[in-house]
Amino acid sequence: MMSTLFDPVQAGSLKLANRIVMAPLTRNRAPGAIPTPLMQTYYRQRASAGLIITEATAISHQGQGYADVPGIWSPEQVTAWKKITDAVHANGGKIVVQLWHVGRVSHTDLQPGNQAPVAPSAITAKTKTVLIRGGVPAFVETSAPRALRPDELPGIVDNYRHAARCAIEAGFDGVEVHGANGYLLDQFLRSGSNQRVDAYGGSIENRARLLVEVTQAVAQEIGGGRTGLRLSPVTPANDASDSNPQPLFDHVARALGPLQLAYLHVIEGATGGARDHVQGSTPFDYQAMRAQYRAAGGTGAWMVNNGYDRELAQASLSQDADLVAFGRLFIANPDLPRRLREDAPLNDPDRATFYGGAEKGYTDYPALAA
Numbered sequence: 001m002m003s004t005l006f007d008p009v010q011a012g013s014l015k016l017a018n019r020i021v022m023a024p025l026t027r028n029r030a031p032g033a034i035p036t037p038l039m040q041t042y043y044r045q046r047a048s049a050g051l052i053i054t055e056a057t058a059i060s061h062q063g064q065g066y067a068d069v070p071g072i073w074s075p076e077q078v079t080a081w082k083k084i085t086d087a088v089h090a091n092g093g094k095i096v097v098q099l100w101h102v103g104r105v106s107h108t109d110l111q112p113g114n115q116a117p118v119a120p121s122a123i124t125a126k127t128k129t130v131l132i133r134g135g136v137p138a139f140v141e142t143s144a145p146r147a148l149r150p151d152e153l154p155g156i157v158d159n160y161r162h163a164a165r166c167a168i169e170a171g172f173d174g175v176e177v178h179g180a181n182g183y184l185l186d187q188f189l190r191s192g193s194n195q196r197v198d199a200y201g202g203s204i205e206n207r208a209r210l211l212v213e214v215t216q217a218v219a220q221e222i223g224g225g226r227t228g229l230r231l232s233p234v235t236p237a238n239d240a241s242d243s244n245p246q247p248l249f250d251h252v253a254r255a256l257g258p259l260q261l262a263y264l265h266v267i268e269g270a271t272g273g274a275r276d277h278v279q280g281s282t283p284f285d286y287q288a289m290r291a292q293y294r295a296a297g298g299t300g301a302w303m304v305n306n307g308y309d310r311e312l313a314q315a316s317l318s319q320d321a322d323l324v325a326f327g328r329l330f331i332a333n334p335d336l337p338r339r340l341r342e343d344a345p346l347n348d349p350d351r352a353t354f355y356g357g358a359e360k361g362y363t364d365y366p367a368l369a370a
């Protein structure tokens with residue numbers, strides 16, 4: 001029997017009411033890195049998703065790279081997130097937090113003691129971040145990073161472990177490790193940002209080491225069945241580049257197989273852009289990557305994302321996907337599952353209110369009349 005978007009599914013320990021996932025969406029509305037009551041309203045409104053993945057959430061002060069993004073490392077943050085997870089659960093939803101370390105995509109203004117951001121190698125990302133200057137969001141060049149010393153890496157793995165523990169204390173159903181979009185773990189994976197000559201650079205195995213160690217540590221801490229991972233094999237987001245992504249991500253998929261993760265979340269193409277974006281010399285074969293994952297014993301749900309609409313999502317479910325994550329459609333449609341089920345018209349997202357601000361463009365998109 002062909003599954004539909006509206007059928008329940010088990011992803012590791014997560015029992016999901018449908019296959020429609022709210023993709024992680026940074027909204028820059030958490031001053032001081034503390035979640036707010038307005039965020040509670042926003043996530044509660046979207047609790048009919050089979051699974052909500054929160055906006056990217058820093059695992060440490062050093063992991064911060066943008067103004068007003070939340071964190072999950074302090075007791076105060078845990079208490080604030082608990083109100084949000086309670087609200088989602090009270091409305092029948094499930095929610096995981098996306099664990100984030102931005103690496104070099106940061107600015108000295110956002111770092112502890114105004115130090116340089118950290119990275120696999122001291123190579124500045126050709127990208128921008130967002131600071132609030134004079135109360136107004138401003139896009140600024142990222143600062144030059146310094147290369148992490150080998151003896152600092154166990155501490156970073158521990159920061160992920162600690163954040164995962166905090167997530168469970170905050171009532172989350174699990175976590176998603178952010179291994180995508182040119183942030184720290186993706187920076188280690190790719191040849192364009194990783195020129196290390198130690199055990200964490202050079203060969204594919206070495207470049208994948210930190211991502212695998214982090215995912216393993218998180219899975220050990222809270223259980224593989226509550227751990228997901230997001231990857232973006234060919235995205236150029238945040239200056240991410242690799243000369244030959246297929247063998248790299250096939251290796252990553254094989255290494256993840258034995259961890260018994262809840263799901264693997266794959267952004268197909270350029271994040272928010274062309275689905276057929278190519279990096280390296282040949283088009284990326286996602287089915288081959290999935291086959292490597294399954295052959296290595298990977299039992300997690302296969303979650304796809306990027307530019308999906310109702311029709312493409314249904315087609316993908318009938319082929320090889322178990323879950324489909326929707327980003328921009330969830331910004332503008334708090335009741336997206338109902339709209340997809342009824343094939344109802346969709347609200348359009350307003351780009352001007354994506355990052356920063358208050359209710360406008362956040363909690364004021366209308367749901368369909370009851």
Ligand SMILES: Cc1cc2nc3c(=O)[nH]c(=O)nc-3n(C[C@H](O)[C@H](O)[C@H](O)COP(=O)(O)O)c2cc1C
Pocket residue numbers: 023024025026027054055056098178180181230267271272305306307308325326327328329354355
């Ligand atoms: C406003 C905005 C914020 C985003 N923030 C995140 C984020 O925090 N973490 C992440 O992994 N991806 C983030 N993304 C990427 C989305 O999760 C998603 O991959 C992208 O929008 C493509 O999916 P869509 O076509 O369904 O929108 C963001 C995208 C947008 C538009």
